Amino acid sequence: MALGKSVYSLLFRRTSTFAVTVMVGAVFFERLFDQGGDAIFEQMNRGKLWKHVKYNYENKNEE
Template sequence: MALVKSVYNLLFRRTSTFAVSIIVGAVFFERLFDQGGDAIFEQMNRGKLWKHIKHNYEGKDEE
């Protein structure tokens, strides 16, 4: 219960710190969600994306 009280006093007691904590939390959540989604997409499409197969096509124009 002491942890909850200290978090309340630190972040949620004043409107300005509450707003800043919401904004910072939203930025971090967006970053985490975006990187997680990209990782899942790349894992599901391994071998199909250009960065995985471009070595097959680059440098073959040499005659």
């Protein structure tokens, strides 16, 4: 219960700190969600994306 009171008094008691907490939380959630979605997409499409197969199609400059 002490942790809850500390968090409330530090972050949620005043409207200004509540608004800043919500904005910072939204930015972090967006980054986490975006990177997680990209990781899942790349895992599901491993071997099909250009960065995985481009070495098959690049010209080799052998002299």
